[in-house]
Amino acid sequence: MATGKLKIKKYDFSKIERKWQKIWASQKTHQPNLDGSENPFYNLMMFPYPSAEGLHAGNMYAFTGADVYGRFQRMNGKDVFEPIGLDGFGIHSENYALKIGTHPLKLSKISEKRYYKQLKSIGNSYAWDSKVETYDPEYYKWTQWLFLQLYKKGLAYKKKASVNWCPKCLTVLADEQVIGGECERCGSKVEKKELEQWFFKITDYAEKLLSNLESLDWSERVKIAQRNWIGKSSGLVFSSPVKDTDLVIETFSAHFEAYCADTFVAIAPDHYLLPKLLDGVQNRDAILKKVADMLKKRGDQGYSTTNEVEGVFTGRYIIDPVGNGELPIWIASYALADYGTGIVKCSAHDERDFAFAKKYGIKLKPVLFPEDPEQKKKVMNLEYCFSDMTSGILSEPLEFSGRVAGEIREAIADYAVAKGLAKRETKFKLRDWLISRQRYWGPPIPIIYCDKCGTVPVPEKDLPVKLPNVKDFRPTGTGHSPLASVKSFVNVSCPVCKAPAQRETDVSDTFLDSAWYFFRYLDNENKNEPFSKLRASKWLPVDMYIGGAEHSVLHLLYTRFITMVMNDIGLIDFEEPFKKFRAHGLIIKDGAKMSKSKGNVINPDEYIKRFGSDVLRTYLMFLAPFEQGGDFQDGGIVGVVRFLERVWRLGSRINNQESKISNDVNTQKLLHKTIKKVTKDIENLSYNTAISSLMILLNALEKEDSASKQTFESFIKLLNPFAPHISHELWSGLGNKSVLDQEEWPKFDKNKLEEHIVKIAIQVNGKTRAVLEMEATSDDGAIESEAKNMPDIKKWLEGKSVKKVIHVKGKIINFVV
RNA sequence: GCUGGGGUGGCGGAAUUGGUAGACGCGAUGGACUCAAAAUCCAUUGUCCGCAAGGAUGUGAGAGUUCGAGUCUCUCCCUCAGCACCA
DSSP: OOOOSSOSOOOOHHHHHHHHHHHHHHHTTTOOOTTTOSSEEEEEEOOOOOOSSSOOHHHHHHHHHHHHHHHHHHHTTOEEEOOOOBOOSSHHHHHHHHHHTOOHHHHHHHHHHHHHHHHHHHTOOOOGGGOOBTTSHHHHHHHHHHHHHHHHTTOEEEEEEEEEEETTTTEEEOGGGEETTEETTTOOBOEEEEEEEEEEOGGGGHHHHHHGGGGOEEOHHHHHHHHHHHOOEEEEEEEEEBTTSSOEEEEEESOGGGGGGOOEEEEOTTOTTHHHHHTTOTTHHHHHHHHHHHHHHHHHTOOOTTTOOOEEEEEEEEEOTTSOOEEEEEEETTOOTTSTTSEEEEOTTSHHHHHHHHHHTOOOOOOEEOSSHHHHHHHHTTSSOOOOTTTOEEOOSGGGTTSBGGGGHHHHHHHHHHTTSEEEEEEOSOOOEEOEEOOSSSOBOOEEEETTTEEEEOOGGGOOOOOOOOSOOOOOSSSSOGGGGOHHHHEEEOTTTOOEEEEOOOEEOHHHHTTSHHHHGGGTTOSSSSSOHHHHHHHOSBSEEEEEGGGTTTHHHHHHHHHHHHHHTTSOSOSOSBSEEEEEOEEEETTBOOOTTTTOOOOHHHHHHHHOHHHHHHHHHHSSOTTTEEEEOHHHHHHHHHHHHHHHHHHHHHHHSOTTOOOOHHHHHHHHHHHHHHHHHHHTTOHHHHHHHHHHHHHHHHHHTOOOHHHHHHHHHHHTTTSHHHHHHHHHHTTOOSOGGGSOOOOOOHHHHOOSEEEEEEEETTEEEEEEEEETTOOHHHHHHHHHTSHHHHHHHTTOOOOEEEEETTTEEEEEO
């Protein structure tokens, strides 16, 4: 047995933690061989944006949870690659720079130092040689290169569009960055603005982005969020001539079952066909005035979604192709120009249409009814809007009269198509990704405008288009980036004809930087390619990705899209970047969201200083299920402090004891039970219950005083993912020369788990009245008669006859009397 | 409004997926050690009745299925998160 290097001394966490962090760094314990790995496992966590005053508890929580998983995989024989970096380009960091009045370039150097120091103090098993920063010219060179690849493929285009404008950040935002009508970053109410902007054609990939979700092992809530965002619906498109004009308009309907109910048409106020439609209409100007008002209202405060509708009659009618006659065309506030065809046929079976028609006295004609006669009468009298296609019964068309609409949806579609009334079509809610930003701190979009040659991409050999170091980096609010006033940047010669030309001055969205960072980790010094294809084929797709659910439709959608494009241009041979993704929960403090105004923000540095990283890590993982998130209470930490101190003391005791300690059967059974449970729990990210079973094992080891060195070593291994520093120290203190992280995860022995004595709950009428302990091998009859004769049972059975006996082997016997 | 979580002691949270509810931890109470305190250790700790033995009751509310329901079904309430005029 090893002899006492490890005296019973105080557990000096700060010394021990620093010691091991140094050893891991100098020995490069966690840097896998990216070229020669046999058993690669890419363990990725979402890299932070260094936007605020350092890492916060939420980062710490996410990163620890991911690191526990990585350390576990490493001990299970995987070559784990766990890189980290900084998503330091973009609006997040720039807003922080503006706030404290420091140039982002300077700030990036400061936060780099600070973040990496903090990240080291957590003690995660990062591959430090592989870090990347998105603002490094050697990084954004390839971000720009990616833009050019999309441009070449026809997936990047510029168009004038009504876009989301944040009046505080003074830039446009992608739809995904508008949360409930507000800016994702600053919470300002977003306005609409007509601007010429660069877009990525993510809509070309809508179908693939949706269907691939099926095969991904991702948190279900994230998949659902993506499905909803992509918003596929299939339906019919009807073409209708407009009376007294030569126009033909198309309308899209996903709920076409009740098409015989259509009595009017709604067109979006900003629809491109509207001016044409109004040509020759008498009160054209008055209508356009009203339309302008509606658009202004929609842009400024928006219409509330609860049936607040507004509209104006165009004076035009369609001649309905399906035989509903001449239907008036109304301009309606709720009609959206960029969904479907921007024009809808309306009926009594849609809540908004119904409310609109009621408000303006438009005729309605119900054809879909509930089964209940009384309700049917109400629908007939237009007392309320009935829109339930799954249970509603149709009265028209006559061919389908009396049938439940939902059941014959396909038949109706076939019928309409066959009669030449409509064609089938699929529509998506997903819009193209707006990537222009009128800001300073981002990769300039690598495009040059030449009077003669038009839009010219920057030749790849000229990348990166370096971001000039300008003094005044503040956003201008003019719709142009601050770069627009930097003459030396703007004025270039055209790469094609050499004539004077101008650069694009917008920079690209931060989410483009982060859409491909995990490729760059693999090869962060490569000057000739964005990454090494060889390494990518070995390490990608990512085996496990852990991050926040708030990126369900931002980062996680964009990065899938970019990966699909990379696949299409032959860079890689897979479509999906992350095999497995798990969203962690949110940490709150004492039952409330953390916020500076409440003064309940957790500063991880303070806790690490006071208790050590192991304690903070273990407490964070213990306080709640990782995927659910939970309540951080200072009071709860002492439990973990005591736990680790007891581990320390037990370790010291074992080391100083003679080898007389027995290998008690019960202890062995518990050990193997614990191995089984901890292994399964970590696989499922049920870290809280894994830790609690470690506590149970420790309690037993202390009490029984029967821990052998081997048993304790197994315990230390199980503890290592959560509290790596103390575990490493104890491991080496026991005389082991190896580094614990490179040791093998304990395996449980099935034979040791077998229970020889079983406890059976004895119930009478379903109420537990006694517990019987029996040999596991006893036969059913013997157990039952034994149970019947127990005094606690006998008194309940007295004077009654047992009608039935339910016997669940090894668990329960229930006498029904 | 729609979608998806969730509601269990004083608190954070367990429960083998229909089988002894409250694991583990915090807190609390009592005790040991100490001149004393801290730390540590031991015991108790859902609620109600009872000196006790024991009993009753108990997982947001109400019904139901079952020998047996925190777990399944229906109705309702509350709460968190995401989406929100998507035809």
